[in-house]
Amino acid sequence: AQRVTQPEKLLSVFKGAPVELKCNYSYSGSPELFWYVQYSRQRLQLLLRHISRESIKGFTADLNKGETSFHLKKPFAQEEDSAMYYCALVGGAGNNRKLIWGLGTSLAVNP
Amino acid sequence: GAVVSQHPSRVICKSGTSVKIECRSLDFQATTMFWYRQFPKKSLMLMATSNEGSKATYEQGVEKDKFLINHASLTLSTLTVTSAHPEDSSFYICSARVGNHEAFFGQGTRLTVV
Numbered sequence: 648a649q650r651v652t653q654p655e656k657l658l659s660v661f662k663g664a665p666v667e668l669k670c671n672y673s674y675s676g677s678p679e680l681f682w683y684v685q686y687s688r689q690r691l692q693l694l695l696r697h698i699s700r701e702s703i704k705g706f707t708a709d710l711n712k713g714e715t716s717f718h719l720k721k722p723f724a725q726e727e728d729s730a731m732y733y734c735a736l737v738g739g740a741g742n743n744r745k746l747i748w749g750l751g752t753s754l755a756v757n758p
Numbered sequence: 759g760a761v762v763s764q765h766p767s768r769v770i771c772k773s774g775t776s777v778k779i780e781c782r783s784l785d786f787q788a789t790t791m792f793w794y795r796q797f798p799k800k801s802l803m804l805m806a807t808s809n810e811g812s813k814a815t816y817e818q819g820v821e822k823d824k825f826l827i828n829h830a831s832l833t834l835s836t837l838t839v840t841s842a843h844p845e846d847s848s849f850y851i852c853s854a855r856v857g858n859h860e861a862f863f864g865q866g867t868r869l870t871v872v
Contacts (some may be wrong), residue, residue, distance in 0.1 A: 691851065691863040733801065745792065746861065750801040
C-alpha cells in the first residue's frame with residue numbers, strides 16, 4: 648500500500664536549534680517525494696522535492712531508500728519557519744498520478 | 759511559480775442550498791485538477807481528481823452526487839456542494855497540475871453551512 652507517515656503532529660523547538668521533521672513512506676516502486684509547507688493564512692506551497700536535491704530556506708531532505716525515509720532538516724530554526732509541513736508522495740501513473748499526503752507536522756519555533 | 763485562484767475565499771450558506779466553488783489556473787493550462795478537503799488541524803483529504811473533458815475520479819467515500827465536479831476547460835474546474843448541510847462545513851482546496859509537473863494550490867475556500 649502507498650502511504651506516508653509523519654509520526655509527529657506537533658514539534659516545538661527554540662530559535663536557533665536544529666529541527667528534523669520525520670517522514671516515512673511505503674511505496675512499491677521508485678518514489679517521488681515532496682515537502683509542502685503551509686504558513687499561517689497562506690496557501691500550500693512546495694518547499695522542496697527529492698529529485699532536485701536542493702536546499703530551500705535552509706531546509707534539506709534526503710531520500711533514504713533503505714530506511715524508506717525523507718526527513719526534513721534545518722540546522723538552525725527561525726521563528727518564520729513556524730508552519731504546517733506536509734510530506735507527500737506521488738502515486739499512480741498518467742492521469743491517475745496524485746499526491747499521497749502525510750498527516751502533517753505543525754512546527755512551532757519559539758523565541 | 760504558477761498561480762491558482764479559488765473563488766470565493768469564504769462563503770456562508772443556508773442548509774439545503776448549493777454552493778459552487780471555482781478553481782482557475784491563471785497563467786497555465788492545467789491538465790489535471792484536484793479537490794481537497796482540509797479539516798481543522800488535520801491533513802488534506804483528496805476528494806476527487808478531474809481531468810479536462812472527462813468525468814472526475816472520486817476517492818472512496820466521497821459522494822459523487824453530493825460533490826459535483828466539472829472541469830470544462832484547461833483553466834477552470836468547479837466544485838458544487840449540493841444540498842449543503844452543516845457537516846459539509848470545511849476548508850476546500852483545489853490544486854492544478856500540468857503534465858507530470860508539480861501541483862499548485864489555490865488559497866482555499868472556507869465553507870460554512872448554517
